[in-house]
Structures are given as structure tokens and as C-alpha cells.
Amino acid sequence: MSDPLGGVAELRGALDDRRVSAVELVRAACARARALDLNAFTHLREEAALAEAEDSDARRARGEARSPLEGIPVALKDNVCQAGEPAQCASRILEGWKSPYDATAVARLRAAGAIVVGRTNMDEFAMGSSTENSVHGPARNPWDPECAPGGSSGGSAVAVAAGVVPAALGSDTGGSIRQPASFCGVVGMKPTYGRVSRYGLVAFASSLDQIGPFARTVEDATLVLEAIAGHDPCDATSIPEPAPALAGALSGDVSGLVIGLPREYFASDGADPEVLAAVRTAVAELEQAGAKTREVSLPHTPYAVATYYLVATAEASSNLARYDGVRYGRRAERVGDLLDMYRRTRSEGFGAEVKRRILLGTYVLSAGYYDAYYRKAQQVRTLLRRDFEEAFAACDVIATPTAPETAFRLGERAADPLRMYLSDVFTVSAPLAGIPALSVPCGFVDGLPVGLQLMGRALDEASLLRVADAYQRRSDWHERRPPEAA
Amino acid sequence: MSFEPVIGLEVHVHMKTASKMFCGCAVHYGGEPNHQVCPVCLALPGALPVPNREAIALAVRAGLAVGGEVHSRSVFARKNYFYPDLPKGYQISQFEEPVITGGGVEIEVDGEVRRIPLTRIHMEEDAGKSVHGEEEREDESHMDLNRAGTPLLEIVSEPELRSAAEASAYLRALRRILRYIDVSDADMEKGQLRCDVNLSLRPTGSDVLGTRTEVKNLNSFRYVEAAIEAEIQRQTGVLEEGGEIIQATMQFDPERRTTSVMRVKENADDYRYFPDPDLVPLALDAARIAEVRAALPELPAEKRARFEVEHGLSEYDARLLVATRPLADFFEAVTRAHGDAKTVANWIGRDVRGALKERERDLEETALTAPALSALLKLVDSGRVTPRSAREVLGVLMDEGGDPESLVGERGLEAVSDTGALEAAVDEVLAAHPDDVERFRAGEAKVLNFLMGQVMRRTGGKASPGLVREILARRLEG
Amino acid sequence: MSAITRDEVERIAGLARLELSEGEAERMAGDLATILDYVEALQALDTSDVEPTANPVPLETPLRDDRVRPGLAAEVAVAGAPHAEGTAFVVPKVIEGEEG
Incomplete structure (x- = not known):
């Protein structure tokens, strides 16, 4: 069973030619999800998906396919709501809860004909960089099951890397799509803040969170992004622009395009030298294709992780206040008075990392500390945005490593939260500035994938996709399959 | 030593909108619990708020009506605290940048007209409330979120009120304005207008403020007045005995007409306000404000x-x-x-x-x-x-x-203007009251009114009063 | 300002309605101190004239027309509740004025 599921384009061809049906694709995806021992999925909805696949096959037979995604099986990170399905966010506190409503992105995917087969493992409430902070246990990296797949959207990255589904949705707050994409050797994109509706995405940090696609190719990621993007009146931070038409950007032509290389990201002490070498080789390949490069500077980069953890935890401490055991989810048993209900429900329901971030966020918002921490972080956020504005005056996209390293071993950082936070060093700046960024596979170090990160101007997803697609046309990293998927 | 009360009111009023502040649920009181709820006002994971255009127009209208400054930029902020009627664990309110600042309300007490300045007016959302179900056990409460998310205006006065009478006059004047401009029905009985009182005492003539207490959730005009009287009395008692006022939230007992400490305010009230990242700043351009102003009644x-x-x-x-x-x-x-x-x-x-x-x-x-x-x-x-x-x-x-x-x-209420009939009635009255006729003739002019009344009574009130007066005068002079 | 005491951790945990065991509070105090030490670096930046960024979207908040839209049926609204009676959520006794 080698790679039973191809990319969207291949599957679409097979579906159109009646070589395969959507029902068969859903069955194959579910069988494969079950056969793999990577803990990528937390829930499969095979029966419902099969019924939807039958409808999809019928539509196709009538010549009424809704979009290129018609009949394509996809997976959702367990923090993206779908009506009638759990959205446990890998937390004990949401045990048993089923969402009564669809996230906008899910409604749009379904309206495009895609079929959701299941929900994927993650760090609890998207807080983590390894998918180890999960009530379901850690997900494993298909390139080496002893290694973490990255996080927090680890399950979605694994599902795509291991060939269960051609595409999946994740969410990115400080790198939660791009870093696992890098660790698992797939494409992962965080769109411009406000490009994809957050309605129905369980909030971690509202001013940073974005839903985005995972796929093996840039082309497939583009199809998914086109389906889910665009203005949504249910999200007050949604940009009032229609979904961008992006297919035209995938021309393979990057001639004249300027790639900025920020010196702060290429400092020799900042990343594994072999990772840096792989990224430099990829950039050289793009130069071969006609792109120009120039060095740029993002001088406030050293402050990005600190800024990110202050902003994100402050917002999280408030966003997670709704988990109180009153309206949904799990309440501690045999509670005494009201205070006891709150304290025990939340202490039993949240894992250690979530508690740590709630405490940090509560602290930085509390009287006497707000200005020194939260307000300060918001001001530095402005400086980080300005860094990018200045850099983009001199270049069209910025290329960096996605992560300073390849996948680390499970358990290796569990006891050192700060060290875990620092693995986000290259990914936190883009969400702070609200700009789009993606990771595309660009090589291997010791058998583990390396990701090239591209960051672009706000709303200019097209340039990122153009460059990443051009790179994939000249490389075959994305065609390699992990041993666990063979 | 005599003391002078320093009183400020925080008034919450429900705005008259069809739907809630941040979602499309109907604003509807009563009914079965949780019949007017959706993912947003239930605070389901992933749900997001979008502000109600009409609520904002009403807030601006209220601001203009009291002569306040309407800010072109204001910011929704989260007020974080836990309570079972507060589904998100925070209330969306406004803090550092409210939509309205300043303005004032004119009151008249004992013939003296004063303008009570306002600190601010801001928008926020109401919480749900406890309901009492039949199956309810003594150690539990039942929560209903129908009211959660109802648009509220919070109107904060400067501490410029000096008596219960002034506070009451202020509240009535404010209510009248809100009703005039159709921002709220402001019916206290229906909980559409709620009032918190901040009160401190200071030695008469001093301009140093004393420690203040807050009396919460007063839901009738009578209670507001009575609670203020009671709290003035309580604080005066404490100070006269050389005691100290402790900053606290008070409750008012309407039966005993006394106030008592509900909760001492330590520094535990740490609401961790911060701008709501789900709602970018609210912008109101001059044209929009002018539009509301033009429509102001x-x-x-x-x-x-x-x-x-x-x-x-x-x-x-x-x-x-x-x-x-x-x-x-x-x-x-x-x-x-x-x-x-x-x-x-x-x-x-x-x-x-x-x-x-x-x-x-x-x-x-x-x-x-x-x-x-x-x-x-x-x-x-x-x-x-x-x-x-x-x-x-x-x-x-x-x-x-x-x-x-x-x-x-x-009903046969046509006035009797038949002169003959009226003359007869007058004559009967004069014959029945000879003493009064004497007194009138001796100069007691007001007796005429009494005699008039007697004639009116005899005719069932239908006699034309002018005609009766004429006939009476003629007869008495004669 | 980065040192954070056990007492402060307890105070913060109280605000956040978290109950920490002895060991947990100790560990959290240590972790938070390390993290706060790290973020202390921000204090080196002069931001006196810098506007804060609360949200990266350069937008004004959009508004919704005041129209009633159907919500959830009450039965659905309480379906996921740990404890409901009829269509009401049930919680331990709320005592007016007492904090939850």
C-alpha cells in the first residue's frame, strides 16, 4: 500500500475518470488512519463521511461537481468546529462536548464538496510545539516515530505526510502550522491575519490565530486556501475582501522577484548549520530560476519570542475563562460550593502547559504589571510590524528557515518550557505582524525534513505561493515518502 | 462636626434594540430558560462577537442628548471575572476609551436648578441571571442566559450629588431623557434600569473625599432614596463614634431600611481589563455622528x-x-x-x-x-x-x-340653561338657607360660593355655572 | 521585577480559578520566574513614543444590522451541560454578592 492517496489533482483526475469513487477514497483514508500507529487522529467519522461521499459521487455523476475539492477527503485539527462532532482540543475539560455549529472554514470546505473524515491530534488548546501536550498522548513523526511531529497542529501535519489525506486544516498562532509542516516534510501555510474566518476556531490567542491548510504540494494548499478564504460577517476581524483567485500565481515564473534574507535569521548561532545550509541551497535554486536575493534586516527579531509569549498568554488567559464546567464540557465531580466548582473543574480539566500559560497571562494583565508587560509587548509588536514594512520596501518575499532545527525527540523538552518556546523563534514574528507565511520542504538532515519559510506582505499570499510552487517544480523533496507511510 | 454626603450614580440601562449587543438573538425577557441563545451568547468555543449597529447609534444618541463628547474612536475591552451568569468569563465593556465622555443632566430640587456633570457613558453587554425552577434544590442555582448579551449603556455621574433627593431627581431626569430619545424604556421594575450608588461623607465645607462605599443593584426609585438615606446615616454613625469607613460593597435591606456590608473590597477586584482582540477599535466618523444628531428628537x-x-x-x-x-x-x-x-x-x-x-x-x-x-x-x-x-x-x-x-x-349631561328651572332651583336654595343669605348681605362675599354649590348639587351639576351666578346675584341684591 | 513569589503565584491562581497543589505551585513559580526573566529583555527597548498594536488588522470594527436571527433550540443549548434541569444550567448555589 504505497501512497494510496495522491494529491488533489491526481485524485480529481481519477474521480473524473471513474477510476475511483469518493466512497472508496473515504474508506481508504479511514483504513489508513487506523493502520498507522502515529496517534494522528483523535476521531474518525467514517459513517457520516461515507454518506457524504455517496452524495458527492452522485453529484459528480450528474456533472454537478462543486469545485476541484469535490469528493476529496480532508482532516480537521480538533480545534476547528464541525456541527455534530467533538472539538475536544486535546483537553480533558472539553471531554464529551460536541459542537452544534460549523466553523465558517468548515462550512466552506463542505460547500466546496470536500469530505471531512476525521479530527486530528494537537497540543491542548494549541499550546505547544510538539503535540505532546495532548490528553490523547503525543502524535508521532512519520519520519521517525521517536520524534515529535512538531505542534501544535502535529496531527494534521502527520495525516498529510503519512498519506492519509491529501489536505488538512490546522491553526497557527505562533508557528503551529509551519513548524509541524517543516518537521513532517509537508507544505503548511498561515494566511494573512483576517484572511480566513476565525469563526468556529477555538480561540487560543485571538489577535494571532489563523486557520490554514496543510498539503503535500503548494498547488493543493492553494486549492484549499481558495476554498476557505474570504470575508465572513461573523468574524469582526475578517478582512472585507473576497477570496483571492490564486491559481494564476502558480506559473513557475519568479524572474525578477526579490527574495529578502534577514540577517538575524541566518546568524550562525541561531540555527543548526545543516538546516541553514539546506535553506541556503533552496534559495540558490530560486536564484537559478530567476529570482534575485538581497540581505534585509528585521532588527527586533530577538524580542519576538518574548513579545509573543506575553501577548498570546494574556489573550489565552481570558479566552480560556469560558471553560468553567457550567454550560459544556467536563465538571469536576462532587463539587462543593461555586468557588470549588470553578477551581477543581479547571485544575482537573487543564494540563500543565495550559495552566502555566493561563497563570503567565493572568499575571501580565494583572494590576501593576499591565504596563510593564502587556502594554510593552503590544508596543514591541508595533516595532516588529515596522521591521517588516521596511524590509518589504526592499523585497517581495522573505526567506528563512521555518525552525532552527529538525524534529526533536519526544520528551526531550517536556521539562523545559522556555527551551520549547524558543523553538518558535523563526515563526512567531509573522503572526505578530499579521503577515502571511508558509513552510515548504527543502531538504533533509539525518533523515528528517527541513522546511523553508517564506513570509510576504499582508494579503500577498500569491507571491508566497508563486515562489514556493516554483521551488517545488525544481525540487522533489515533497515526493519523498516517510518510512512509516510506506 | 457635620458631614456632607458626596454621591455618584452608576446607572445601567437596557438599550431598545431588537437583537443582542454582539449576536442576532432576540432581546426578550421572560420565557423558558435559554430560549434566546446562540453559540455567541452561550460562549461556545470558537464563537465570536460582532457589534450591533443600532446599539451603537443609540449610545451616540444618548451621548448627544446629554451634551457629551462622542469619540471618533472607542475601544471594547474585556472585564475578566468569574460568575455563573457570565458565560465567557469576561464581560465585553469599554474601559480606557469609552464612546462618550462628559455631558450633564439638569435637575431641579426645591426650586434650585443644577446641572449634574457626567463622567462617561459606555456600552457593554448584560449577564444572564438565576432563575428559580420547580426542581431546584436548596444548594443549587439554575442559570438562564436569555438576558446574556442584552445591550447596556452604563452612565456614570460625577460625585456631585449631595442628597437622596438630588440622586432621585437625577435618576428621574435621566430616565426621562432616555425615554424621550427612545434609547430605553428604562423601566426599573423590568430591570431595564439599574442603579449603583457610590457614597462617601466629608466634613461640611471640606474638599477632601472620604472613603466611599458602593450600594449595588437598587431596583426602584424608592429604594435608591431609602438606601442613600440609610447609608448616610450608617456612615455618619461610624464617623461620629470616631470609627473609619471601610471600602466595601453594601447591600440595602428594604424592610429594615438599613445598609450592611456585603463584601469588603480588597485589592481582589482585579478585572484585568484589556482591549478585546476579537473587536478592533470602533470608529465613528463625523458624518455618522451628524446623522444621529439630525435625527435627535x-x-x-x-x-x-x-x-x-x-x-x-x-x-x-x-x-x-x-x-x-x-x-x-x-x-x-x-x-x-x-x-x-x-x-x-x-x-x-x-x-x-x-x-x-x-x-x-x-x-x-x-x-x-x-x-x-x-x-x-x-x-x-x-x-x-x-x-x-x-x-x-x-x-x-x-x-x-x-x-x-x-x-x-x-348620559343626559347637557347643561341646564332653562332660566325658569334654574330660577326655581335658586329660590329653593335661598329659602332653605336664610342664615347664609343674611351673612351674605352682611358682607360675607364668599358665602356666594356655598350657595352656588347648593344650586349645582340640586341640578345634578348640569346647571350652567354662569347662568346660576347671574340669577343668584340678581335675587340676593333684590 | 521578574522574581515571582509563591504568594503571587497563589494570588494569580486565585484570579484564574486554578487550584495548585504544593508541588505544582512550587514548579509554576520556578517556571514563571524563568520566563519572566527572559521577557525582561523587552525593558531594554525604548517604546515611549510607540503606539501599541492590539490587533494586526488595520480595520475599524464592522457592524451588524439589528436583525434577529434564529439561535439554538434551548434543548440543544443545554445538551452539552454537565448538569441541566429542564432547559436551565445548574450550578452550586449562587449567593448574591459572593464571588464565584
Whole structure:
């Protein structure tokens, strides 16, 4: 069973030619999800998906396919709501809860004909960089099951890397799509803040969170992004622009395009030298294709992780206040008075990392500390945005490593939260500035994938996709399959 | 040492919108628990708020009506605390940058007019509430979120009120404005207007503020006044005994008319306000504000001034007639139909208001219409109905409605102007009261009124008073 | 300002309605101190004239027309509740004025 599921384009061809049906694709995806021992999925909805696949096959037979995604099986990170399905966010506190409503992105995917087969493992409430902070246990990296797949959207990255589904949705707050994409050797994109509706995405940090696609190719990621993007009146931070038409950007032509290389990201002490070498080789390949490069500077980069953890935890401490055991989810048993209900429900329901971030966020918002921490972080956020504005005056996209390293071993950082936070060093700046960024596979170090990160101007997803697609046309990293998927 | 109270009010009013502040659920009171809820006001994971355009227009209208400054930029902030009626674990409110600052409300107490300055007006959302179910056990509470998310205005006064009477006058004036501009029905009984009182004492003449307490959730005008009186008394007692006021939240016991400490405010009240990242700043451009201003109805003070000039009313009458917008509108409608503003003002100011008070009703709740009252007054003017009979007809018009002319006919209330019959009645009265006739002739002029009354009684109030007076005068002089 | 005491951790945990065991509070105090030490670096930046960024979207908040839209049926609204009676959520006794 080698790679039973191809990319969207291949599957679409097979579906159109009646070589395969959507029902068969859903069955194959579910069988494969079950056969793999990577803990990528937390829930499969095979029966419902099969019924939807039958409808999809019928539509196709009538010549009424809704979009290129018609009949394509996809997976959702367990923090993206779908009506009638759990959205446990890998937390004990949401045990048993089923969402009564669809996230906008899910409604749009379904309206495009895609079929959701299941929900994927993650760090609890998207807080983590390894998918180890999960009530379901850690997900494993298909390139080496002893290694973490990255996080927090680890399950979605694994599902795509291991060939269960051609595409999946994740969410990115400080790198939660791009870093696992890098660790698992797939494409992962965080769109411009406000490009994809957050309605129905369980909030971690509202001013940073974005839903985005995972796929093996840039082309497939583009199809998914086109389906889910665009203005949504249910999200007050949604940009009032229609979904961008992006297919035209995938021309393979990057001639004249300027790639900025920020010196702060290429400092020799900042990343594994072999990772840096792989990224430099990829950039050289793009130069071969006609792109120009120039060095740029993002001088406030050293402050990005600190800024990110202050902003994100402050917002999280408030966003997670709704988990109180009153309206949904799990309440501690045999509670005494009201205070006891709150304290025990939340202490039993949240894992250690979530508690740590709630405490940090509560602290930085509390009287006497707000200005020194939260307000300060918001001001530095402005400086980080300005860094990018200045850099983009001199270049069209910025290329960096996605992560300073390849996948680390499970358990290796569990006891050192700060060290875990620092693995986000290259990914936190883009969400702070609200700009789009993606990771595309660009090589291997010791058998583990390396990701090239591209960051672009706000709303200019097209340039990122153009460059990443051009790179994939000249490389075959994305065609390699992990041993666990063979 | 004598003390002077320093009082500020925080008033919460429900805005009159069809849907909630941040979601499309109906604003609807009562009913089964949790029938007006959705993912947003239930605070389901992933749900997001979007502000209600009308609520913002109403907030701006309120701000303009009190002469406040409407800010082109304001910010929704989260106020974080845990309570089972607060589904998100935070309330969306405004903190550092409210939509309105400044402005004031004019009050009159004991003939003295003062303007009470306002600190700010901001928008927020209401919480849900406990309901009492049949199955409820003693150690549990049942929560209903139908009210959660109802648009609220919080109106904060400066601590410029000096007595319970002033606080009450302020509250009434504020309510009248809010009703005039149709921002809120502001019915305290329905919880549409709630009031928290901040109160401290200071030595008379001093300008140093004392430690203040807060009396929460007063839901009637009487309670606001009584609670203020009680808290002044309590604080005075403490200070006179050399004690210290402790910053605390107080509760008012309406039966015993006392206040007591509900919760001591330590620094535990740490709401961790921060700008709501789900809601970017609210922008109001000058054109939008001008639009709201143009649609602003005439306010009580303006209307009163106009009534004095345009209709030649006394300040007293004008003030009575602008008490509510329906009453003022009614006055103008009757005047248009009838022609004489003073007559109309007299009738509405005295008889209509009296009859409403008797019935404990608002004008809108009666069947009385402007054309009917105008027609009735014309019957009085022409002498066809006596004022006394007209009052009887007014009652019928209020309770049942109808045409004054036919009502007068049906009830035989036509004024008696048959001179012969009236002369006979006068003669009978004079014969029955010889002493009074003597006293009148000895110079006691006011006895005439008594004799008039006797004649009116004998004719069932239907006698034309002018004619009776004429006949009486003639007979007594003779 | 980065040192954070056990007492402060307890105070913060109280605000956040978290109950920490002895060991947990100790560990959290240590972790938070390390993290706060790290973020202390921000204090080196002069931001006196810098506007804060609360949200990266350069937008004004959009508004919704005041129209009633159907929500959830009450039965659905309480379907996921740990404890409901009829269509009401049930919680331990709420004592007016007492904090939850």
C-alpha cells in the first residue's frame, strides 16, 4: 500500500475518470488512519463521511461537481468546529462536548464538496510545539516515530505526510502550522491575519490565530486556501475582501522577484548549520530560476519570542475563562460550593502547559504589571510590524528557515518550557505582524525534513505561493515518502 | 462636626434594540430558560462577537442628548471575572476609551436648578441571571442566559450629588431623557434600569473625599432614596463614634431600611481589563455622528422653553406637560385641534393628569385621543357641558373611548340653561338657607360660593355655572 | 521585577480559578520566574513614543444590522451541560454578592 492517496489533482483526475469513487477514497483514508500507529487522529467519522461521499459521487455523476475539492477527503485539527462532532482540543475539560455549529472554514470546505473524515491530534488548546501536550498522548513523526511531529497542529501535519489525506486544516498562532509542516516534510501555510474566518476556531490567542491548510504540494494548499478564504460577517476581524483567485500565481515564473534574507535569521548561532545550509541551497535554486536575493534586516527579531509569549498568554488567559464546567464540557465531580466548582473543574480539566500559560497571562494583565508587560509587548509588536514594512520596501518575499532545527525527540523538552518556546523563534514574528507565511520542504538532515519559510506582505499570499510552487517544480523533496507511510 | 454626603450614580440601562449587543438573538425577557441563545451568547468555543449597529447609534444618541463628547474612536475591552451568569468569563465593556465622555443632566430640587456633570457613558453587554425552577434544590442555582448579551449603556455621574433627593431627581431626569430619545424604556421594575450608588461623607465645607462605599443593584426609585438615606446615616454613625469607613460593597435591606456590608473590597477586584482582540477599535466618523444628531428628537428642556414661547404657557405648566414625551405630544395635538393652548394646558395639567393618577396608568394605556379631548373642551367652551360633567365624560373617554357629543347625549349631561328651572332651583336654595343669605348681605362675599354649590348639587351639576351666578346675584341684591 | 513569589503565584491562581497543589505551585513559580526573566529583555527597548498594536488588522470594527436571527433550540443549548434541569444550567448555589 504505497501512497494510496495522491494529491488533489491526481485524485480529481481519477474521480473524473471513474477510476475511483469518493466512497472508496473515504474508506481508504479511514483504513489508513487506523493502520498507522502515529496517534494522528483523535476521531474518525467514517459513517457520516461515507454518506457524504455517496452524495458527492452522485453529484459528480450528474456533472454537478462543486469545485476541484469535490469528493476529496480532508482532516480537521480538533480545534476547528464541525456541527455534530467533538472539538475536544486535546483537553480533558472539553471531554464529551460536541459542537452544534460549523466553523465558517468548515462550512466552506463542505460547500466546496470536500469530505471531512476525521479530527486530528494537537497540543491542548494549541499550546505547544510538539503535540505532546495532548490528553490523547503525543502524535508521532512519520519520519521517525521517536520524534515529535512538531505542534501544535502535529496531527494534521502527520495525516498529510503519512498519506492519509491529501489536505488538512490546522491553526497557527505562533508557528503551529509551519513548524509541524517543516518537521513532517509537508507544505503548511498561515494566511494573512483576517484572511480566513476565525469563526468556529477555538480561540487560543485571538489577535494571532489563523486557520490554514496543510498539503503535500503548494498547488493543493492553494486549492484549499481558495476554498476557505474570504470575508465572513461573523468574524469582526475578517478582512472585507473576497477570496483571492490564486491559481494564476502558480506559473513557475519568479524572474525578477526579490527574495529578502534577514540577517538575524541566518546568524550562525541561531540555527543548526545543516538546516541553514539546506535553506541556503533552496534559495540558490530560486536564484537559478530567476529570482534575485538581497540581505534585509528585521532588527527586533530577538524580542519576538518574548513579545509573543506575553501577548498570546494574556489573550489565552481570558479566552480560556469560558471553560468553567457550567454550560459544556467536563465538571469536576462532587463539587462543593461555586468557588470549588470553578477551581477543581479547571485544575482537573487543564494540563500543565495550559495552566502555566493561563497563570503567565493572568499575571501580565494583572494590576501593576499591565504596563510593564502587556502594554510593552503590544508596543514591541508595533516595532516588529515596522521591521517588516521596511524590509518589504526592499523585497517581495522573505526567506528563512521555518525552525532552527529538525524534529526533536519526544520528551526531550517536556521539562523545559522556555527551551520549547524558543523553538518558535523563526515563526512567531509573522503572526505578530499579521503577515502571511508558509513552510515548504527543502531538504533533509539525518533523515528528517527541513522546511523553508517564506513570509510576504499582508494579503500577498500569491507571491508566497508563486515562489514556493516554483521551488517545488525544481525540487522533489515533497515526493519523498516517510518510512512509516510506506 | 457635620458631614456632607458626596454621591455618584452608576446607572445601567437596557438599550431598545431588537437583537443582542454582539449576536442576532432576540432581546426578550421572560420565557423558558435559554430560549434566546446562540453559540455567541452561550460562549461556545470558537464563537465570536460582532457589534450591533443600532446599539451603537443609540449610545451616540444618548451621548448627544446629554451634551457629551462622542469619540471618533472607542475601544471594547474585556472585564475578566468569574460568575455563573457570565458565560465567557469576561464581560465585553469599554474601559480606557469609552464612546462618550462628559455631558450633564439638569435637575431641579426645591426650586434650585443644577446641572449634574457626567463622567462617561459606555456600552457593554448584560449577564444572564438565576432563575428559580420547580426542581431546584436548596444548594443549587439554575442559570438562564436569555438576558446574556442584552445591550447596556452604563452612565456614570460625577460625585456631585449631595442628597437622596438630588440622586432621585437625577435618576428621574435621566430616565426621562432616555425615554424621550427612545434609547430605553428604562423601566426599573423590568430591570431595564439599574442603579449603583457610590457614597462617601466629608466634613461640611471640606474638599477632601472620604472613603466611599458602593450600594449595588437598587431596583426602584424608592429604594435608591431609602438606601442613600440609610447609608448616610450608617456612615455618619461610624464617623461620629470616631470609627473609619471601610471600602466595601453594601447591600440595602428594604424592610429594615438599613445598609450592611456585603463584601469588603480588597485589592481582589482585579478585572484585568484589556482591549478585546476579537473587536478592533470602533470608529465613528463625523458624518455618522451628524446623522444621529439630525435625527435627535427635541429634548425635555428644549420642549419646555418652546412651549413657554410658542404657546404662552407658564414655566410651571410647561414643566408639567413635558414630563413625558407622550404627554407633551398629546398636549400639542389637542392644542392643534382646539386652538387655545392655555385651556388645553389647564385641562391636561389638572384633569387629565389627575384622572391618570387615579387610574395609576400612563396616557398611552388609556383610550383617550386628542380629537376626543378637543371636541369635549369645545363643548365646555360653548356652555353645552359644564366642567363638572366634562370631567365625567373625560373618565369615560379614558376607560372606553367614544364620541364626546354622543356620550353627553346618552348620559343626559347637557347643561341646564332653562332660566325658569334654574330660577326655581335658586329660590329653593335661598329659602332653605336664610342664615347664609343674611351673612351674605352682611358682607360675607364668599358665602356666594356655598350657595352656588347648593344650586349645582340640586341640578345634578348640569346647571350652567354662569347662568346660576347671574340669577343668584340678581335675587340676593333684590 | 521578574522574581515571582509563591504568594503571587497563589494570588494569580486565585484570579484564574486554578487550584495548585504544593508541588505544582512550587514548579509554576520556578517556571514563571524563568520566563519572566527572559521577557525582561523587552525593558531594554525604548517604546515611549510607540503606539501599541492590539490587533494586526488595520480595520475599524464592522457592524451588524439589528436583525434577529434564529439561535439554538434551548434543548440543544443545554445538551452539552454537565448538569441541566429542564432547559436551565445548574450550578452550586449562587449567593448574591459572593464571588464565584
